[in-house]
Amino acid sequence: MRDEAERGAATVVVLAVVAVALVLAVVVGAVTSGHAARVRAQGAADLSALAAASAERSGMLADPCSLARDVADRNGARLVVCEKEARGVVRVVAERSAGFGTAVARARAGPARERPGPADHGDR
Numbered sequence: 402m403r404d405e406a407e408r409g410a411a412t413v414v415v416l417a418v419v420a421v422a423l424v425l426a427v428v429v430g431a432v433t434s435g436h437a438a439r440v441r442a443q444g445a446a447d448l449s450a451l452a453a454a455s456a457e458r459s460g461m462l463a464d465p466c467s468l469a470r471d472v473a474d475r476n477g478a479r480l481v482v483c484e485k486e487a488r489g490v491v492r493v494v495a496e497r498s499a500g501f502g503t504a505v506a507r508a509r510a511g512p513a514r515e516r517p518g519p520a521d522h523g524d525r
Contacts, residue, residue, distance in 0.1 A: 431501055438499035442506040445478035446495040450510035453483060453491040458512065469493055481505075488512065 453469035456462045466483035473480040473495045482494035490511030497504045 434500035438504035442497035442504040445473045445476035446506040446508035449473045450493045450508035454510035458489045
């Protein structure tokens with residue numbers, strides 16, 4: 402027979418295991434939510450940069466950054482920075498709200514011959 406002092410010890414252990422599992426589930430959920438927001442922010446930044454660079458190159462809009470802002474909005478992000486660089490290259494920064502903060506993504510787009518490659522450190 403068990404000692405009366407040990408009675409209910411299994412209940413305490415089960416409650417501790419359940420508490421640890423709940424904390425772990427919350428942490429995994431937060432990390433997953435942050436990663437998903439980062440991926441969506443990157444997609445919005447990429448699409449915004451491509452749209453602005455295309456508009457800049459074709460000359461169809463006076464302000465390509467207004468198109469980039471619209472594209473970011475339609476993809477659930479907010480355009481923070483849109484800069485037209487030399488020779489049709491556009492650089493953007495977009496952010497999207499995540500569960501516990503803000504996911505930020507950067508992108509550049511423009512003619513391939515104008516963007517520095519891996520060996521070129523941007524000395525042009």
